[in-house]
Amino acid sequence: MLTIAAVKAAGAQARAYKLFDGGGLFLHVAPTGGKSWRLKYRFGGREKLLTVGRFPEVSLPEARARREEAKAVLRDGRDPAHAGAAPETFEQLARAWHAHQVPRWSTTHAADVLASLERDVFPAIGKRPIGEIGAAELLHAIGSVERRGRRETARRIRQRCSAIFGYAISQGLASQDPAAMLGRAMMAPALAQPHAALTSIDACRALIDACNRVAGASSAAALASRFLALTAVRLDAVRGMRWDELEDLDGVAPLWRVPPARMKLARAKKESDRFAHLVPLSAPAVAVLRAAAEIGYDTHSSGGLVFPSARRTSPLGEGALRQLYARAGFAGRHVPHGWRASFSTILNELHPEDRAAIDAALGHAGKGKVEAAYNRAQLLEQRRRLFDRWGALLTA
Structure with a gap:
């Protein structure tokens, strides 16, 4: 005792x-x-x-x-x-699990996870004692999401419920995870729709030329589009880009150091400078930056933003490039994120031996956690040659 x-x-x-x-x-x-x-x-x-x-x-x-x-x-x-005090409910444990995970997640992902539970799970089983919820009851709750046609959302919710039950088991508040086996009773997820992207270099050049014609080669949108194409980063990285992130523009190895806060990373990594993404800049990419500076998009007039909005105090609008591509006649054929697929597809076809460097250029981590932890090779020189090759292809 x-x-x-x-x-x-x-x-x-x-x-x-x-x-x-x-x-x-x-x-x-x-x-x-x-x-x-x-x-x-x-x-x-x-x-x-x-x-x-x-x-x-x-x-x-x-x-x-x-x-x-x-x-x-x-x-x-x-x-x-x-008969006695109320047992811990699913909602109480779900919120405790969420609070436990928040430090590892980005703010957006944390909000998405909680919103999905509040919308699709809590109304059905939130008030139920977590130790009394069975597989059939949980399947009925998640099935309502499937019946709305949101199969991928249902799959993610099942995974989150499984994590919540696992957390409850670790706290001694549940003895089993009824979500663990539900995958067999759920519909297969629909095929993912990839981002619309051009996959031939001729089509990529045609889009750049069309944007220059409809918006003017020196407009902020056209410049941002060209720079996005030449660097193959995510749109948010370019929209928030500032002049003090650039290094050695007048030297032989110009570089853009993208802060981890604007990268697609876990929250903890976003707060550490060692996870900054390094982008070697080709001569055409540097030329875009010089063009932006020449027409007034500089540190003094735009608060440090390289590609500001018309008001010069905020980043270029999130939908500006989609609208530009629609005006250029490429609606449905290419989206801003598609430049990453264009870069990967075309360069992997031309240089299959450089796959690791291409993945590194896109900011992709290694396949496994061990590789991601130990393989910190930046492959900068190899990536610089790739970006030089890519820039030459796009501007030929």
Whole structure:
């Protein structure tokens, strides 16, 4: 049996652990150091868990008294989970899991995850005790998302529910993950629709020429479009680009250091400068920057932005390039993000031996976590030759 001193002395460890008292009662100690009293019992042929209180709010003698109360309820043929304090609900555990994960996620992803749960899961099972939710009940909730035609969303929600049940199991509040096997009962996800992208160099040149004609070669949108094409980065990186991110523009190795905050990374990586993305700049890319500076898009007139909006104090509008491509007659054939596919497709066909450098140029990590952790080779010189080749192809 436990002693009060042992309960007080129980400290956090790398993994959750239990200290048993007797009669199914035990102290659950979470990796965070939180302590709660749990009671293991059987009802209706199933093993169940009941949280009877948190320490120190509930002392050891009080926990034992609640254990005896629960056993009295069992002798009456009733489930203690419905006779005493309300058990932890799915929504409570989901929000606790979400708060635990937030430091690892970007702000946008964290908001998307919570919104999907609030919209599609909490109304159906949010108030249900998490230890009582079965696979059929969960499938019905997720099936409503499938029936709206959102199969990929349903797949992601199932994964998130599985993670929530896993979190509940680690806290001793559930004994199984009913979401784990639901994939077999769900519809296969629809085929992903790739971003519209041109995959021949002649078509890429034609789009650049058409944009120059309809918008003027010196307009902010046309310049940003050319620079996006020449660097194959994501649109947000170009929209937020500032002059102080550029290095050695007048030298032999011009470089753009894209801050990790504008890259597609986990939140923790966004806050570390070592995850900045390095983009070697070809001569045509440098020429675009010089053109932008010559017409007044410089540090003094645009607050440091290379490609500002008409007001000069904010970045170029998010839809400016899509609108430009539509005016140029390429609506549905190419989108701003498509330049990454154009770059990868064309260069992989021409230089299959440079696949690793092409992936690095796009900011793609290695296939596995070990490779991503240990293979930090920037391949800068190889990437510089690729961008020089790409720039020559686009401007030929």
